[in-house]
Structure formats: C-alpha cells, structure tokens
Amino acid sequence: MTKTFEETTSAIQGSKNESLITANQADDDSNYSSVIIIGSGISGVKCAVDLTNKNIDVRMLEAQDHVGGRLKTYRDDEGRHYDLGASWLHDTLQNELFEHAIDLGCKLYYDDGDWGWYTNQGERIPNSLKAQRVVFDAEHKIQLAYEDLTLPDKSLKEFTEEFVQTHPLITEEQKVLAPQMMRYLELWHAIPWDRVSAKYGIPEHFGRDAFVTSGYDKIFTSVYEQIDRTNLKLHLNSEVINISRANDKERLYTVKTKSGETYTSKYVLVTIPAGALKYTHQDLFAPNLLPKPLETVIHEMELAALGKFVLEFESVFWPEDLDNMVSLGNDALKSLTPGAHPLVFTNGKPLFGRNCLLALTSPPLTHYLEANPDKVYDFFEPALKGFRVDKSKPLPKMTFLLATDWTQNKYFRASYSALLVGQDYYNNILPFIDGADRLRFAGEHTTHDANGCVQGAYATGRREAEYILADMKGDALPYKIRESLENVNLNGK
Template sequence: MNTKYDVVIVGAGFAGLSAGLALKEKGVKTCILEARDRAGGRAETKWLDEGIQIDLGGQWIGPTQDRMYELVEKYKMKTFSTQLFGKEQYYYYNDLYDQAPDEMMGMFDVIDDLAKKVNLEEPQNSPDINYQDRITLDAWLSTQTKDEEVAEFLGRILAGGLLASDAGEVSLFQMLYYIASGQGTEILLGSEGGAQQDRIVGGPQALANKMAEDYGTELKFNQVVRTITKMDQLYFVETENGNCYETKFVLMALPPSVINSKITFVPELPTMKKKMLQNVLPGSASKYHAVYDKPFWREKGLSGQFNLSQGWIMESIDNSNENREEGIITFFIYGIDSIKLNELPEEKRKQLLIKELVRIYGKEASEPKHFLTQDWNEEPFTNGCFTGRFAPCGFIKYGEFIRKETGGIHWAGTETATVWNGYFEGAVRSGEREAEKIVKKMK
C-alpha cells in the first residue's frame, strides 16, 4: 500500500473532495482519508422503496453558489426547483398570517445594513465587533423591539433557521458574519432566488459520489484519523485501524468540533489555534420528513411553507420530489428543542410532532406513510449541524486564526469559508482555497 504523499486530506465531504480534485489537477500526489464508508459527509441521500429521494442532510443550492452549479454541470447532473405553488404562511400571536409581522420586516433591513459592515476576510477587524461579538443576538433583539413575540420569532428564524442554535447562544456578530457571507437575509431565507431554490436530482450525495469517482482510488474509506504527528518537516497521519500515512502537508476538511474532540496532534497545536477549535460549537437541527400520498396542502392554495413563532417546529416546507404524486413536508426543530426532543422515546416524539403538523396543515397531516429523520448530533463524524458557530467573543479572540495554517497543516471545511459559510458552496470554496495555497508553497 502506498503511504507517502505530498498532501493527505482528512475528510471526503465537499471540502475534502474539492481540495483533492484541485490538487490532482495540478499533479500533486494526494490521498483522502475518510472515516465513513461513503463520501459526502453532511450530504446523505436515502431512497425510499417507491423511489422517493430524501435528503437527510444538506439539500438546497441557490443563486451565487456558482461552484456548486458548475459541479452539477461538470458531472452532467440536473437540478429541480423547490416545489412551492401557493402562499407561504406565518404563525404568530396565536394566529395564521400570509406574511411576517411588519415590525420584523423592518428589522431584517436593520440587520442587513449591519451585516454589510462585516469584514469577512478579517472578521476581527470589523468596525463594531467589540460590541457585536459580546452581545447575544437574543439580548440585542430585545433592545430593538418591545414586542417580545417579534424578538423571539426573529431569533428563531435567524439563529434557529440559519445556525440551528438559540438566539441566546450566538453573538450578534456571529449572526451578522453568517448573513454577510450568505449575501443577506432575503437570499439566505428565500426559496425562489434564494438559498433554498434548487435541489439536485439524485441528491448532493450523488454529486459527492461522482466527485469521489472522478478523484479515484486514493480516496480511502473507513479510515478514522486519530493522531497527526509532526517529525522534522514531515507529518504522520495515523488511523484507528493502524494505518500510517507520511506527508509534507495535511489538509483538514472536517468540522472543527470533530477535530477538537477526536484528533490528537503531536506536538499540540499552538494555543490560539487549539482554543479557536474549542470555541467553534456545532448547531443542533432535527430535520424530519413526513411523506403523504399527495401534497394535500396545494389544494388549499398553500405552498406548504410555514414559519412558526412557538412550538417545536420552527419551519416547514414542501419538499416533494419533482413529477411524483406523493407530497413531502420537511420540517425543522432547532437548538435546545432539537436536543430535548431527541431525548424522548421515538413514539412519543412522533406523536408530538404529528400533533403540531395537524395544527399547521389540518387533519390530513395525521397519517404520513413515511416519517423519517437522522440525528446528526449522534453522528460521531459530524457532531451536530448544520454547521459550527463561535461562542460569543469567539470572533474577537480567535477570528484571525480560523484559516491560518499551522506549519504544513491547512484548514478547510465550510466553517472556514468567507463566502457561503456553512453551506456546500462554502465547503467547496474552502477546499479549493487551501489546495491553491499548498500548490503555491510547493513551487
């Protein structure tokens, strides 16, 4: 077995695969070590017996996520639009509305204006970081409105819907950074013209499989990296099953919290890098899919898209496959609610959630023919989702260390992205960014 490389890449998610392909194109000798028996990481697609595509992890792509669309085209794959035909609805003040509260719409503008001042490349040098990274989103929202329900709802939509966290555990700055990186709240939260516009036929898992195939046999599965040791100018990457790979560079393409909790560095990483990794905490999202014989909500003129200010479910969407009779409602629970819910027995959890679906969609929602989820908190090689976010003050203290290499160790992964941070697009760009840096160093 060949065990000497120029670059060993850890992780075959979109970041690792993109890095591997970019380096291969430049003739650099690489391998990718992947802990799971599949590529794709946080992208995982399940097929139901009837041939229905269910994306358990990430699924949507949208305008300005150019590298993702280019990859879809490169591998001759196709996208289909999110299946939304009727009105979007909002549930607040214990009632249903066709739009968000007026006050909330005004607050989106305020937030977008603040986000425009964020320095994505050097967040620590953003003008108002000293205030914004010390105050939680929750506390800041309560300074902006007297209406507690509006503050809570907005916190759920932003901290929940975007970072799968509670508004009390993220700083205002973290929220603004994410919003700036994803081109503003309208694009981030939108379907048509926004981040939820398109899905990939076959799922992002199929795209990852094509990238893996293209990369070739140096992608090694079931290789759980445990230790990275530096000796002289070389690195030795050791796996749980006793393999050891020698390399000049290591490209880390996995979530910071997984690196922090599962991989040992010898000698230890410099303090600031180590602390930075300790301070990027994973979000918690539960993504559920309820499959029905038909999309009954469309007959009522509804799109199936709901945002709710109270209850377990924060948002739901028509996630039906294109050109199929079945209707699929996909819904999300975020932050502490996601963790608490996962503590309940499966049957109890299902009962609670179906009760909420009935409240939102009516009694037709009571008997889905499939009801499924995946607990990403319990996935040892992911540790939570959608992405990692800094604890308050994290950007002030460690912002400059996010992408900074440690000798020959380079850091990719969506959490390191400046554009579309937290998304597939950010992952791809991060892998290509670090590949380019390594190629420059090798010249």
C-alpha cells in the same frame, strides 16, 4: 484492492435499511504519500481533484464506510430520494456549484414562494397584523447598527426584544408575535436565539436558494469523478486518531489510524467537521503541534444542530399554495415540550411529487429528537394540526418518517459551525487558514464566505490545493490568502 469509482460513490446513498457498501482498503506498497487528506467530504474531494490533476499523489483517509461527509442522499426502491445533509444551493448568483448543477441537468426548485406563519396553538397569523414587517424592520435595524463594528455585540433575542419595546408605532400584538417570528433564524444558524450573534446574525444573500430536488449526491459524484484516480489512494473505515511530526528537519508528518496503520506525508489536510474536532478527536494532535490560537478556536467554537425530518402522509392536508410553514415557539413554555421551539416545514409536494413535509429543528430540540426519533410525531403533531386546511378532519396517517442523526454520530457531532454572541469570523477563521506549517485545514468552518454551506466548503478545498501547490514551488500564496481575508468586510457584507 482499490474500490471502483461506481462502488465508492454509490455508498454515499443510504437505503431504506441504511445498509452501506463496505470498502476494501486501497492497494498500498508504501506508507508515504505527498499529501494526506483526512475526510472525504466536498472540501477534501475538491482538494484531491485539484492536486491529483497536477500529478500530486494523494492518500485520502475516511473514517466512515462511504464518501461524501455531510452530503448524504437517502434512496430506496420505492423511488424516495431525500437529502439528510445539505438540501439547498445557496446564494445562486455567485455559487459555482449552482452553475455546475445546471450543467449536469439536476432538478432544482426555488422554494421561496409564500410562507404561512402559525402560532404554537395552530392559529394562522393574518398578514393584516403586519408582524412580519416588524421583523423586517428589526433585521434592518440590526444591519444599520452594526455598520459600526466597534459596537458591542448583543444576542439576537436581546436586540429584537429591545427593538419592539422602544421603536414607535409597534402594536401590542406585534410586540408579542414579532420576536417569536424572528426566531425563524434559529433554523438558519441552528443555535438558540439567545446565543446567536446579532452583529453577524442577519444573513445577506447573493441570490435565491435553490432546493436540489434530484438529490445532492449527483453533484457530489460529479465532483468526485474529476479526481485522477491513478494519483489517489482511498481508504474507507480508516479513522485517524493521531497526527504528529515524523521528522522536524524534513517537515514530515505521521498519521495513525484506529486500525493500527501508520502513514507519512509532507502535507496533511484535515477536513474533519468542527463538531468531531471539538468533541470526538480531542487528542488528535500531538502536544504543541498546533499554534495556541488554533487550539483555542477548536476548543471554543460553537456548533450548530439543524435537525431534518421527512414525514410522508396518506394525503396532503396543508395549504398547497405555500412553500413553507412556520410554527412559532414560545419562550414561556418549558424547553423540550411541544410548542416551545420554532419549527419550519417545507412543502414537499412540489419538490418530490410526494405527500411529504420536510421539517427543520434547532437545539436543544434537535439533539432530543435525533436521539429519540420515535418522539418526532408527538412533538410535531400540534403544529401539523394547525396546518390543516379543513380543521374538521383529523390528520391523515403518517406513512413514512426519516430523521437525521448528525448530533449522535461521533464523526460529526453537529450539522455545521456557528458563531456565538461576542465572537467574530476573523478570530474564528484566520487560525484555520494559517494552519500549522504544512498541517492544513479545510471545510465549512474555515471560511468567511458561505460559512456553513457546501459552496463555502468546496472553495476551501480549492484554497488548500492552491496553498500546497504554491508551497511546493516556494511561492508566498499563503500570505495572499490571509491578506484577502483581512480585507473582507467582516460584517458579512
């Protein structure tokens, strides 16, 4: 029996014991569908919306017991609602999901007010040192340098350290602080700064970032609800383990699941996250099914690990006029010791009306803390002590902790894709866009625009629906898609 929309969408919401509704399999009198979509994140759902509303029959196979992918909102009976996946709507000047959220009446908040910067010893860095101005200059220098795309790439670490040592009028204090402050970008790219590409490492934003305070599940659910359910067969708990050619002459594909089911289709859209493609599903594709460039990209692509931790306390002890607080790392300290890695804490009081902080981490700390959530407070405590407005008072009791587990979940293995020093978006993305005949790919890792973001993934779902519909008519849309990417300024501008 097909699961009702209400049952299915409610399953993207966690609970205080993480019990999620288990789905029944869809009614099925045939193993054939015109299109099979693997994964039920925002890219797969958007593709399903566009196809089913054109009267195309779609089968969606989801490995987990709920839809939503990396959009996952925790809700409990005490009124908490925290997003374990995406929390922000980025680039709000050109983000259609932002406009959609406004129309839905979602509660949003621009958390881009004042920032507080602290050393790893808990000392607040005074604005009078002007260290952040040096960071801004270093970012601008990187952007100017890589207007020449032929310039050899460097890591963000190497470029920044060279800049502070060679640029005039930088004080000794700034030479120490500015590089560690630049490491805030580790909490954007979610890889260590000695692996971040300087060429592509400075984000260029098109508008402010809005925090979704009412829960991202409302946005996802509204998109999911647009699917024409009469043309969709949804299967949860259906992990795909093999994709192969069923019939070369008719260009059909066979898709096999771990539970032993076999399905065939003319088109297969793979929206499996980059981390799972690289590590969990190494034998997913039959030999010689993928072009060599695509095999290479899947094998070599870098994975980001952004950890997210929600901490609630008996009372607020940090400066309430700050939207964000950064605790700097220290390269001289041994890895995986408190104070070695940069941390960003977002003030949750204006977001949720609760005495909470939202902490972000980068690897390798993310991997360690997601595997050992009982160690979270120990690692954060030095930073938290530094945030105290009244240093004479002890920290209030922590009353609640929520941690992500994306790196530990075999269906994800990471939070999103990333770009290493020496790699470029063109080589990493075009193989996914080209696909393998009617075997297509979508997701945040398959786009240059808004790479790693929800709106980027959403757009790829639309892109692949357009491809499939055009290919069914014999149009040459795939080449138009490729040409549009080739004309993009690949420096991210």
